[in-house]
Structures are given as structure tokens and as C-alpha cells.
Amino acid sequence: MLFNSIDFALFFPLVFLLYWGIFNRSLRWSNGFLLISSYVFYGWWDWRFLFLIAFSSLIDYFVGQGVFRARTQVQRKFLLAVSLTVNLGLLGVFKYYNFFIENLTEAFRLFGHPLEMSSLQIILPVGISFYTFQTLSYTIDVYRNEIKPTQDIIEFFAFVSFFPQLVAGPIERARELLPQFGVKREFNYAVAVDGMRQILFGLFKKMVIADNCAVLANDIFNNYELYSGSTLLLGAIFFAFQIYGDFSGYSDIALGTASLLGFRLSRNFAYPYFSRDVAEFWRRWHISLTSWFRDYVYIPLGGSRGGKWMAARNTFIIFLVSGFWHGPNWTFLAWGGLNALFFLPLLLTGKNRQHWGVVDEGSLLPSPMNAAKIVFTFFLITFSWVFFRAENIQQALDIIKKIISSSLFELPHWGRMSIREMAVIGFIPVFLALEWHGRSWAHALENFGSQWPRPARWLGYAAMIFTIFFLTGEEQEFIYFQF
Amino acid sequence: MVKHFVLKCGLFLLFLVVIDKAFLPLRNSVPNRVSDPRVRELLEGNIDADILIMGSSRGDESIRNTELEEATGKKVFNLSFHGTEVEFSTFLLELFVDRNRLPETIVRVLDDPHELCKEEYIDFRFDLLYPLVKYAPVRKELVKRGQxxxxxxxxxxxxxxxxxxxxxxxxPAHNDTLLRYGTQVELNDKSLPKGEYVRDSSLNQSLELREKVQAFKRFEAICHERDVNLVLALAPNYREVTQGFMQRIKELADPETHLFEFDRCLQAYADSTCYNDPTHLNRKGAGLFTSELATCLNKLERE
Structure with a gap:
């Protein structure tokens, strides 16, 4: 079920009413109801893959119990290995099997030894990369004695499959989310209203910014041979806003939906396009994944304890792994590698932690120096998005070759602009202004218009809803569903 | 608290529904601003023709409407739209027969070889329908198709x-003949440079889409239920006709449907000066084809 579908618009109010009206009287009933709702939500897409979530949940539930009760370190390690093998094995089969087979076959062919291995027709289960990482974090945290395993299987199953964040995150840590299933939720009016605002802004980001930028970016990337460097650069900028609007929009809807049910999810985006360097960008973009890799890959590899070169090596590794997490394609690896290259100079010169906090807090506009840093960082990141968006490495290189050619200084190709194109170009600055204005809040609409009289505030919300209606075409999936 | 929240949400929804009605004048004014008013005229029941031409750009550019009128003595209207496919034509025909005087004959110009297959350049043109949401059947179709x-x-x-x-x-300005004859583009004298315009010349039936075949059959059924002559016409390309294409059309077509093919023996069609591009005739080529079609229609009339 998509957040931006009518199915969800009918499903969620029903869940909300039943949850608060009937099931929340007992914790067990309310967790059971959330579990059923989450399975309906996921099964709407393909019920067969419910068995996969159930299997993954079951393994980690029992492994968690086992690790906690194990008497020797060997037993604990063995059980952790079982969880890692099962979860990463499922991910490997469903997501990476064909990639490895194809590349292995190609490598053998190059060395003159044709290999007879056929790829499989496998459907990638939506959200597998997200819930696999979530269950893994539970087992690893139990193994590290950071949390105690839950004794309640319903609670654990509801935690793994919690529908607001099941298919595209945020990837929640067990120590943050699981305890929330252990206490009775209280309805908080102010939090619920804020949740509605966050959902509205998420829908605006997705359906106005992302889906419309997608139309322009797709046209430019799909016909890149025909366009000049300047047009291709514009295409990359449109894609930068597409992917941000799409993914952070999804996260906003997830957070808002969860808060309507009395849960608090982790923040996944913190105005990343206002970052002053790449290191800051990565503290603000897809925070739940970045921090997952930091805690479960970077630090176990030694982090920065072995000096700068070890930190550089480990940074490179997590960027490559992070790229590969997005999908079995060399373009994602290149994207990860490129970001590592942008990050490394900051790390090696010790400047990777110089920008924390809200940029130019309290100011109407950024200082000239910060504005220049923001623009420079945005272009570096946009440059790396070319690899993320391209079908293959060759295409990405062709596009970059054109962007850095003299055709960058030609006027971008534009025929008679449609109103939709004009609207997109007009709405990007509006969107950026809203984000800039709200950059010290959890989301851009958190306190927006809070001093206005109610009719004015409602008119503002109505204007956003009508804009969504006007600029929406067919329901479009979220980009991160494919990961 | 929950009740209070739900009540507020309900009130906001009501507020939204009420102020939304302010957009009615906007919605109702859009049809008057379209550059090509043919679908609007169709919906208003203003099209009066004895011979109706339907199809994609092939239908639009292969026939010279004025000459067809002169040669047949019938009123001709061209309801072909660039980049459209059989499902779109069928939808238009359904709207047409409910609202306009029935024509004696409908000529549907076929798209060789994409009549029944998915093709990038011919599609269900939603952009032609969006401005016409004032009309209930258009809204219904957009909902049906998930738009x-x-x-x-x-x-x-x-x-x-x-x-x-x-x-x-x-x-954008359109030519004067749009409302009179329905001609969307002015046929030109541009000639195709000589050369090889190669493509796969045999029909790949596995690419057929069930919905398109159904639409094709529905198009025929609408005509036959109302005793309208249906002519399925094949205009020339500056490339060989796809092998098996007309055979497949014959298999699908009802016996009452007339199939008309351009004269493959006519040497003029082998000349690039008859074509605007490899798939479309220019003024000269369309003149030849129109003359052939007129002869066919006159013959049908006599029968």
C-alpha cells in the first residue's frame, strides 16, 4: 500500500479509529491490532512475502532469547552468526543473487572460461533492506548487552513490521522503538496535530516536488544524448530535488503516521541541502542508515581508533557498503565511492566535524560564506546523484563528459514550457524557503503559522492540498521502495 | 481528546469540500481555452459529417479532406489525433455516437505495425482529455484509467x-481548416531525402496487447451495431508494409468490415518525394492516397 494512495487514505483512518477507540484499552490487544494492520498494509502489495517478514522476525526473536540465555561466548557468537546468516542470506538471495551471477559469468567469459550459470527471476520484496537491518540491530544489541530481549512475541513482531516505517524506514533501533511497544500509548492532541502537519508536508514534498521533478529529470536523463551540458546539469538538479522530496517526504509521512498512533520515530532527514560540507550532509541525509552503518560497521571495523588512515579506510568501506545497500548496480558503488572521495579530504584534514547545529540560526538569510559553502556542497552532491540516477556507469560518464564540456555554457534546451514545468520551477524556491524558514524545527511545518488565526492556518493547509491535487498525475511509487 | 481530534479533522474536511467548489468556474472555463477544440465539439454534439476519418497522425496526414469531399460529394470530418492509438479512437467513437449525427462511413487509418502493440509514440492521449474534465464521461474515463x-x-x-x-x-494558433474538416496539421510539400529506412519487416504477434485487440473489436462492434460502414485503411509508408500485418487485421476483422489497402503496384509510392518522413505522406502522397480512397468509398456507395 502506498502512502500516497487512496487505499491508504481509507485504511489509515479506519486503523486510527479502531486503534484508539477499541484496541488501545489493553496493551496486548493494541500491539496485536498493530501487527495485523501492518501485515494487511504489507500484504496489500504481495501477501506471499509476509512469510518472509514472519520468518525473519521469528528467527531474531528466538536468537535474541538464545543469546541472552547462552552461557558461553561461543554459543552467543554462534547464535549471532545464525541471525546474520539468515538475514543477510535472505537479502543476498533476493537482492544480490543475479548481480553476482551476472558479474561472475562475465568475469569468467573475459578470461576465456564461459560459465553456465543462469540468473533467477526474483521479485525483490519491498522493504527487505529496511526490516532486515532493523531486526539485525535488535540481535546485535542483545548480543552486545545493550538491550534485554523482549519476552513478548507479539510485541516483537509488531516492532519488526510496524507499518509506518516498514517499507522505507526510518530504520529504527530496537532500543528506541521496541520499548514503545511495551508501554500503553496515550493520545496527545498536540502531537497528533503536528503529525498531521508533517504528513501534509510529506505529501507535498512527494507529490508536488518529487513527482513533478521526476517528469523533467526522466525526460532529460532518458534522452541525454540530445541535450547540452547545461540541460543535463539542470536534469541532475531536478533529480536532486526528486530524490530528496521523494525520500524525505516518505519519512515525514512515516513519522507523522507513527505519531498519530502514539509512537515517536527517529528523524531521518535534517535539511541536508543546507549542509556546509559533505560531512555535514551525511549527518543530515538518511540519518537512520548512516548511523546504522556507523554503529554496526564503522565502529566494529575500528572506527578512527587506529589513526587517520584507518579511519579513511573504514570510511571508504562504509560508503561503498552504503552504495551497495541501495542496489546491485555498479552505479551505486560508484556513487558511494564518489561520496567517500568528497568526504576524505575533510576527514584527513580534521575538518569533518566543523559544522554542527543549525546554519545561521535566527538569520533571515545565510551569510555569504555559508551560502557559498551550501551551494558548493549541493553541487558536489548533485554531481554524485548523476551516478545514482544513471542506468549504468557508461551513461553516467557520458552525462558528466557533456556537463563538463563547453556546452555547459549554452542556454538550456527548453521548448514552450508547460504550466506544470513552470510550477515545478516555481515551487522549488518556495519549498526551499519553507525549509529554510523551518530549519531549526523537526520539520518545516512544525510551527509554521502557529500564531495565525485558525481560518488563515486552515486556508494555508487547504492551499497545499489543492496544489497537491492540481499537480498530481498517476500514483507514483517511492524511489526507495526499490531498495 | 481523540473525539475532539476526529471532530476537528471532520470540520477541516468539510471546510475543504466547501471552499473547493470555488474551482468550478475554473474547471468549466478550460474547454474554451483548448487549442484543438475537436474533442470538445464532439462532446457538445457539434460534429456533422457523412464520412468520419479516425486514427493517429497517419489518419491526419494521409488524407486530404477537401479533395475527399469533392471526390465523394460527402461531408468529411477528420477526427484523427497525432500520437493516439486504437483505445483512444474507440473511446472517442463511443462518445461520438452518443452525441452526434451518425456518419454513413467511418474510415479508420491503421498504424502499421503498431495497431495492436505497445509503441512509444502512440498512446492514450490523456493530455487531450484533461482540459475537458467538465464533461462527466471524460472524468469517468480518467478515473477508469487510474489518472x-x-x-x-x-x-x-x-x-x-x-x-x-x-x-x-x-x-498555439491552428490552421483554419481545423473546425471545418478536422485537419490538425497543414499537409506540406517537404520531401523525404532518399535513403534506406530499414526496420523489422515481419509482424511480431507476441507483442500484441489484449486491451488493444479488445478496443479494435469494440470499435468494429460500435460501427456495426449502428449500421455505419467501417473501412479499415492502410496508407503507404516509405518502407515495406510489415509482412503479416494485414493478414492479422483480416483475421480479427468482421466480414462486414471493408479493408482497403493502397495500391502496392503504384510506382509513385516508391518515390521518397511522396513522404514527409518514413512513416507519413506529404501533400503529394496524400493526394494520391486520397484519390484511391475516394474511389473505394464511391464504389462502396454504389454497392
Missing amino acids: KNWLLNALFVSHQVNWQAFDFRQP
């Missing part, structure tokens, strides 16, 4: 209209 949501469509006028409604610019 609009049934619930939101029923509740909100603002969901029915889309960004095109805000285009208040002067629409």
Missing part, C-alpha cells in the same frame, strides 16, 4: 482539474 482517483474525483473539483487549467496563455 484520477474515484473518491477524490467525487469529492473535490480541484482534484478533477489539473495543472493545464492554469494555462491562461494564448494557445
